Structures are given as structure tokens and as C-alpha cells.
Amino acid sequence: MKTIRKEWPRVRQYVKAGNTYFSVDLRRKHYQGKKWKNFTSRDKALEFASDIGKKVAKSGVDSIRAVEEGDRVKAWAEQCIRYGKTIEQAMETALVVWEKERKVMESSFISELLTVWLLDKMENPLKPLRPRTLKSLRFMANTFKADFTDAKIKEIDQARIEKYLGDKDVSNQTRKNLRNYLGQFFNWAIRKGHCDKNPVMGIEIHVQNGVPEFFTVEQCVSLLKQIRKEENDPMRAYFVLCLFGGIRPEEAQRLAWKKNVKMETGEIYIPAAIAKTKKDRMFVMPSLLKLWLDFCPQDKPLIPANFRRLKDGVTKSLNFDWIQDGLRHTFATFHYARHKSLDELRHIMGNSPNVIERFYKGAISKTSVEAFWMLTPTIVKNAGVKGALKDLKL
DSSP states (O other): OEEEEOSSSEEEEEEETTEEEEEEEOOOTTOOSOOEEEESOHHHHHHHHHHHHHHHHHHOTHHHHHHHHHHHHHHHHHHHHHTTOOHHHHHHHHHHHHHHHHHHHHSOBHHHHHHHHHHHHHTOTTSOOOHHHHHHHHHHHHHHHHHTTTOBGGGOOHHHHHHHHHHSOSOHHHHHHHHHHHHHHHHHHHHTTSOSSOTTTTOOOOOOOOOOOOOOHHHHHHHHHHTTSSTTOTTHHHHHHHHHHOOOHHHHTTOOBTTTEETTTTEEEEOTTTOTTSOOEEEEOOHHHHHHHTTSOTTSOSSOTTHHHHHHHHHHTSSSOOOTTHHHHHHHHHHHHHHOOHHHHHHHHTOOHHHHHHHTOOOOOHHHHHHHTTOOHHHHHSSSHHHHHHHTTO
């Protein structure tokens, strides 16, 4: 490397890959900026070095920084011109982006807000939660805490939610449930001022409705024989209310004789306090249900204290897999097949006709329909399942 200017700042000439370059050495005590500036022209390098030397001699080492900043501003201006913009416009855009980033970084962690959301739901006297609803909310809040551990609420957008739901190895129905709970959470966060929009809005999830699952007549016979073994089986009322009355399991668990099951009038009363839809409903018992309830011990609680253990004992003793909500599905399927009335079924079950048609109605043979409605305590008492089925002509 050849020195062509000896006083500060020095200029050195060097050759690289067959090309000649000129480097201005800006290194100086108390100067922390760029150390070298390169040129392809000897004259421009010497001119730049001379100007810098004069400015530093007159104004001090900070004048180098002013020259560098001027060069950078000029370069930025040239880049902005390519897009038809000015440096001022570029700064305005940058400030908007930086402000958005600042708000995201200063926003709360989702995991922290989920705790507050759950407490807010639990402690709201205007909308008290039922135990089952509270259990579901707590489960979902804990799931989201684990899945969005370090995420800030304002950095979550629709694309991230869609990816989150898509990556879940679950059915579309479960994805839909997750989406709905996230929607509730973000709506709450908006009301509390933690974010401006709900990233869940606009996400569509299509669920393919499958064939409704219900118990066959043979399986119903097996169940009924199990709760018919003992003269005063404490679980009999629960199972027949669900199977021949279409009552939801969680509703049936909160019923009581006289107050809800009115044997003298042959009516079932589901008050809003225990109904899933939070609406009262009362319906006349199907004759088969009343016949079975007459065989239940009405001088004892309708639902025994050790209900869970007794229920599990019955379902595990059966020689087929238990279907979640299978009793209710079975009632709806056989009731519709016999009466062909969605409106009547809606009144009994407390569902809209659309829900019943999607989840409960199924295609079954006329023989099976007739056999189901002949499942009286007398028929079921016949020794063995096969014997009962023979009496039913199945």
C-alpha cells in the first residue's frame, strides 16, 4: 500500500483484483466513527482528505461526523427518489411503524390476560357461571396459556390464529370450539382496552356432519336389564330419564322427585337454573318413560350421593362402548322416526330443529322403531338379552 498523502488524514493507494483504489485513513484519537473511506479517483480522495483536514483543524473532530451524516442523508434521499418519496415521507412512515411496534411491545402478555379474563368471568355477579361452563373456561384458558406462552396480545393477528388452529392435530369441530373461545377472550380484551380488534373474526371452519351415533335396540336392552337386576336400583331413574325422555345428562343429574319429575301429572319440568339453554321447559312424559319411572324408588333421592361411581359401574359392565350423549341421541332418533315431528322433539329436548336435524336424527328400520317403544319393564325382565329381543320380534 503506497502513501500519497502523509498528513492527517492520510491517503493510501492500493491495487485489488487489478483495480486501483484510494483509501482515506480517518483514524484519530477521540473519533469513534467510520475508519476508512474508499475512492476510485485519486483526485477525489485527496480533495476529500484535504476538506476533512481543514474542517477538523477549524471545528474539531465532530466535523467528520457531520460530513458522514451529510453523505448518508444524501444517499437516503437518492433511495427515496427511486420510489417517488422524500426523506420526510420516509420518516413519517417509519414513525408509524415504530409506534405500532412500541404498542405491541408495551402490550400485555396473553398468558397474563387469560388469568384476568377467567377471574372476571368467575366473579361477574350479572352472569354467574355454571360449574360445567366454568370447568370448560378454565380448561381453555390453561390450554391457551400453554400455547401462547410469550406472545403479546397486540402481536396476534388473523394469520397467526389460522396457523395455530391449522397446526392443531384435532378435528374441525374441536378447532371450531377453540376458535369460539378465543373469540370470546379477544372480545373481552377489546372491551377492557387491551387490543383494538378481534383477530378471530373472519376465520371460517367447516365441520362435516357425521352420522349421529346412538344405541341399538339390543344395546338398550342390555342397559335396561342391567338397571333392572336389583328391585330398587338407585341409577334406574337417571338412565330412563335420559333414554326415554331425551334429557341432557347434566340436566338429569340435577332433577328431583315432585319438584321436577311430577308423577301425579305425568310431566317433567326443567327450570332455567339447570337447563343448558337457560330457558324453562316442561313436557308430558312419553308413556314408556312414565312406566319405567313407576318402577323407580321415589322415597329416595332421584340422583344418589355416589352418582359418579354408580354410573361408571353400570356403563363399564356393558359389553359395548359407551357413547357420549348416546342416550339423548337414541331418544331423539327413535322419537323422530316414530312421530316425524321436529317441532315436538324440539319442545321436549330444548333444541332448535336445526340442531336436532344435524346431530340427532338418524335413519333406522320400522321394526327397530317399533321394538324400541316396546321396551317395557316386563319385556326387559325376560331372561337374557336374546329372550327379550325374541319377544320384540328382533
